[in-house]
Amino acid sequence: MAKMDETLTMLKDLTDAKGISGHEKEARGVMEKYLAPHADEVYTDNLGSLIGKKAGNPDGPKIMVAGHLDEIGFMVTRIDDKGFVYFQTIGGWWSQVMLAQRVTIMGSKGDVTGVIGSKPPHILSAEARKKPVKIEDMFIDIGASSKDEAHDFGVKPGDSIVPYFEFSQLKNEKMLLAKAWDNRIGCAIAIEVLKQLKNADHPNVVYGVGTIQEEVGLRGARTSAHKIQPDIGFGVDVGIAGDTPGISNHEADSKLGKGPQLVLYDASMISHKGVRDFIVKTADENNIPYQFTSMAGGGTDSGSIHLTANGVPSLSITIATRYIHSHAAILHRDDFENAVKLIVEAIKKLDSETVKEIQLA
Incomplete structure (x- = not known):
């Protein structure tokens, strides 16, 4: 294996951690270790979802970036x-x-x-x-x-x-093989977003969240979003890769390494048009690659987040991943890094006025 850098070490620690739905304690401990240095405060809801808060403008809108801690x-x-x-x-x-x-x-x-x-x-x-x-x-x-x-x-x-499966880099070192990418990669995105905002100005309050029990009904997203009461929500998760033999474009057409996926539709949510258009514009302005995807079945934490209180405009941003819901899955490091970059650039622009415009889109 190639030399592990700081990011790879985090990804290994997150994926090696054991945490099925309803018993996320070990995974939560790992996420907290990496999240806490970049947050103003870290706490949990009563069911154990982890919340890291970072205030740019304390009077600005609340932005929630949620990956789920649990694995199948x-x-x-x-x-x-x-x-x-x-x-x-x-x-x-x-x-x-x-x-x-x-x-x-x-x-x-x-x-x-x-x-x-x-x-x-x-x-x-x-x-x-x-x-x-x-x-x-x-x-x-x-x-x-x-x-x-x-x-x-x-x-x-x-x-x-x-x-049981150990984290490994493949011969192409950007291809990463591990268990529990679904959804420790979302947890890693939430951590990395807060890290990259550490010394940056942002006109809002950002919450990096590791939710519990997503795989059995988006449950921790409901309780943590209820605690946060966000104005904008991003569910970060894995998505279906369509670049292996036996999968037609009609079933899935996303490819590893071609950018994060913007989820148009799944069984839990129709993506909010205002948030979607804002993210597409942000990606285009910053030359960040992205892919559109939709799934007739399944859902992400955004499905619970967007129904919190009187509604939260939300979008799921996912990482195309091969062989999810098995012992071992493969994703591409570039997609992870571009997802982080996209969310960071978006957060820098999400002031009160922009959020109002998004809500009315």
């Missing part, structure tokens, strides 16, 4: 008499990316390594090989020989189960 994973539901662990999925999983994958159970006596069990092909009939295994039939092998031994390991129902 599993939860222990029961342990059978032979010591095999059964689980509930947390977030959206496709069964075909799960078998034979390594996981970490966050037990009461420390981390326990396991693997999602699979049958060897030698004993499968030709018919069985063609059929995907149902998630409800899967189990995790932690090397226990009985329920009592599994309990002795510190494993019990309710424990978090996290995909």
